[in-house]
Amino acid sequence: MEGLDSIFSVSKEETLQKVQQQPYAKKDLRNWPRIWAVGGGKGGVGKSLISANFSWLLAQEGKRVLAIDLDLGGSNLHTCLGVNPPRYGLGDWIHRRTDNLFDLATPTAQPGLMMISGSSDPLSVTSQMEERKKDLFSELTNLPFDEIVLDLGAGSTALTIDFFNCADEGILSILPEPTSVENAYRFIRMAYYRKLLLCPELKNFMPVIEEGADTKNTLGVRSPSDLKEIISRLDPVAGEVFERELAKIKPNIVVNQVRTSQDIEIGKSICGVCRRYFGINARYAGYIDYENSVWKAVRMKRPAVAEFPRSILAARISRLTKALLGEESAIFPR
Numbered sequence: 001m002e003g004l005d006s007i008f009s010v011s012k013e014e015t016l017q018k019v020q021q022q023p024y025a026k027k028d029l030r031n032w033p034r035i036w037a038v039g040g041g042k043g044g045v046g047k048s049l050i051s052a053n054f055s056w057l058l059a060q061e062g063k064r065v066l067a068i069d070l071d072l073g074g075s076n077l078h079t080c081l082g083v084n085p086p087r088y089g090l091g092d093w094i095h096r097r098t099d100n101l102f103d104l105a106t107p108t109a110q111p112g113l114m115m116i117s118g119s120s121d122p123l124s125v126t127s128q129m130e131e132r133k134k135d136l137f138s139e140l141t142n143l144p145f146d147e148i149v150l151d152l153g154a155g156s157t158a159l160t161i162d163f164f165n166c167a168d169e170g171i172l173s174i175l176p177e178p179t180s181v182e183n184a185y186r187f188i189r190m191a192y193y194r195k196l197l198l199c200p201e202l203k204n205f206m207p208v209i210e211e212g213a214d215t216k217n218t219l220g221v222r223s224p225s226d227l228k229e230i231i232s233r234l235d236p237v238a239g240e241v242f243e244r245e246l247a248k249i250k251p252n253i254v255v256n257q258v259r260t261s262q263d264i265e266i267g268k269s270i271c272g273v274c275r276r277y278f279g280i281n282a283r284y285a286g287y288i289d290y291e292n293s294v295w296k297a298v299r300m301k302r303p304a305v306a307e308f309p310r311s312i313l314a315a316r317i318s319r320l321t322k323a324l325l326g327e328e329s330a331i332f333p334r
């Protein structure tokens with residue numbers, strides 16, 4: 001794409017060299033990059049806070065990291081990462097002004113961490129993103145990074161949910177407030193039904209799944225786990241496929257802006273509801289305190305872990321990162 005190279009070439013080359021020199025922090029048999037999606041079902045719950053700080057810490061650990069702003073209507077991840085509003089972003093790829101996602105990656109002040117910003121024209125981009133979401137995932141898996149972090153948009157639209165479900169790991173940020181918890185359940189419910197509706201092996205059961213998704217259904221489905229029973233009874237093989245698809249939804253719950261010990265407990269009850277009501281194994285990966293250092297860092301356009309590395313907040317996010325990487329136990333189940 002004309003102009004991109006001249007803007008990015010010098011600093012991007014340097015960063016790419018640094019990125020490529022870094023050894024894999026952990027050798028693993030799985031294919032890299034690993035894709036993380038950070039959702040929340042609501043705006044202002046800390047998706048960008050988590051995306052920026054988690055990406056930063058992963059890069060500090062020596063991993064090659066790419067953070068992507070998929071909040072197409074409210075892109076601000078660049079600010080959280082201390083990057084000036086990039087001239088080019090994901091919108092340029094969606095509009096096919098470039099075929100190479102890597103052209104859009106901008107270095108950050110943290111060696112090993114690059115980012116792709118959202119779009120400056122969200123209206124036209126969102127509809128076209130729907131068409132290109134499969135391409136996006138296949139492109140992402142060819143990029144030279146160990147970890148890719150997707151900062152998702154607010155809400156539980158099919159597009160956002162599909163990004164969440166397609167990622168290797170999902171992180172769900174929730175505030176200890178009824179509205180946020182309510183939206184998080186809506187998000188999980190959508191993730192549940194989208195997973196089933198997009199599974200080709202369950203094609204014959206679409207009418208049952210769609211009917212079951214209607215809260216006023218006449219099938220006797222009172223909770224999503226009832227649906228599993230019904231499908232297993234109709235066809236035991238489909239019941240097993242159903243079970244397998246559900247096992248792929250394993251959200252990592254993060255409670256953000258906690259102020260009291262009751263707030264911390266909310267993560268456990270959410271995991272309990274996921275188990276009983278949805279039959280989903282959610283993991284309570286960690287919590288983040290409400291701290292003034294967050295807005296101070298945002299004003300300074302730096303991630304809090306970089307600006308206030310000795311704060312409680314940095315310690316919490318570091319603990320959360322370790323739990324997400326499986327290096328430390330989660331809060332629940334332990």
Ligand SMILES: Nc1ncnc2c1ncn2[C@@H]1O[C@H](COP(=O)(O)OP(=O)(O)O)[C@@H](O)[C@H]1O
Pocket residue numbers: 040042043044045046047048049050256257258288289290291292294295298
């Ligand atoms: N733990 C926290 N403590 C204090 N303020 C926070 C915390 N988490 C988020 N905020 C503030 O809430 C606002 C929304 O956070 P943000 O990460 O942008 O949410 P989202 O990306 O989900 O819309 C920001 O202004 C941020 O400074």
Ligand SMILES: [Mg+2]
Pocket residue numbers: 047048049071074076077151
């Ligand atoms: Mg955001």
